[in-house]
Amino acid sequence: DTGVSQNPRHKITKRGQNVTFRCDPISEHNRLYWYRQTLGQGPEFLTYFQNEAQLEKSRLLSDRFSAERPKGSFSTLEIQRTEQGDSAMYLCASTGVAYEQYFGPGTRLTVT
Amino acid sequence: DQQVKQNSPSLSVQEGRISILNCDYTNSMFDYFLWYKKYPAEGPTFLISISSIKDKNEDGRFTVFLNKSAKHLSLHIVPSQPGDSAVYFCAASSSNTGKLIFGQGTTLQVKP
Numbered sequence A: 001d002t003g004v005s006q007n008p009r010h011k012i013t014k015r016g017q018n019v020t021f022r023c024d025p026i027s028e029h030n031r032l033y034w035y036r037q038t039l040g041q042g043p044e045f046l047t048y049f050q051n052e053a054q055l056e057k058s059r060l061l062s063d064r065f066s067a068e069r070p071k072g073s074f075s076t077l078e079i080q081r082t083e084q085g086d087s088a089m090y091l092c093a094s095t096g097v098a099y100e101q102y103f104g105p106g107t108r109l110t111v112t
Numbered sequence B: 001d002q003q004v005k006q007n008s009p010s011l012s013v014q015e016g017r018i019s020i021l022n023c024d025y026t027n028s029m030f031d032y033f034l035w036y037k038k039y040p041a042e043g044p045t046f047l048i049s050i051s052s053i054k055d056k057n058e059d060g061r062f063t064v065f066l067n068k069s070a071k072h073l074s075l076h077i078v079p080s081q082p083g084d085s086a087v088y089f090c091a092a093s094s095s096n097t098g099k100l101i102f103g104q105g106t107t108l109q110v111k112p
Helices: none
Strands: A005-007 A010-013 A019-024 A031-037 A044-050 A053-057 A065-068 A075-079 A088-095 A107-111 B010-014 B019-025 B032-038 B045-051 B056-059 B062-067 B072-077 B086-093 B106-111
Touching: A005 A088, A010 A019, A019 A088, A019 A107, A031 A075, A044 A065, A053 A065, A075 A088, B010 B019, B019 B032, B019 B086, B019 B106, B032 B062, B045 B056, B045 B062, B045 B072, B072 B086
Parallel strands: A010 A107, B010 B106
Antiparallel strands: A005 A019, A019 A075, A031 A044, A031 A088, A044 A053, A065 A075, A088 A107, B019 B072, B032 B045, B032 B086, B056 B062, B062 B072, B086 B106
């Protein structure tokens, strides 16, 4: 198993454009989490899935953000009409029956 | 409302000595605590965890102590090595959702 993967690793976009990130979790893990990290802060929870069901969304996840996990495997996070304040590292993590979450390398988003 | 706090932004120790990183939390519903290590431009790497039913967990050079009455946990690294230099995050979760609430991180520098 190669662990959690995320694509792309880096994304530079202009304000107002839409972006989509992908996360492939560890294959047997049924829970998948998205977090956002800005400079000097710890990761902040955005949303999570148990299989294909999205069970919780943070108030940080505005209407411009949407996440899916259509077949209970990979997940996508889309940001519409990006703003400069969306610039951050977007992290994905997965877990199985244990509580330990295993993180991917993250996608660094820069909105210009 | 910062539910998990790491009050020391940085810590510097000599190689071979003990490193002690501290973390405080406010939410009594947290029942699982974790420590992660993070290098720049990478996702957090899981180090060690502890359930609220225990007060100590040890894994090699890493030991986590939990004081529930004080709502305080600490990570001890003995002996410290230069490769331990990184940002360390503590995180807390409650078993119903498993989402992690992170502290702001402590940058550890281990000097040769």
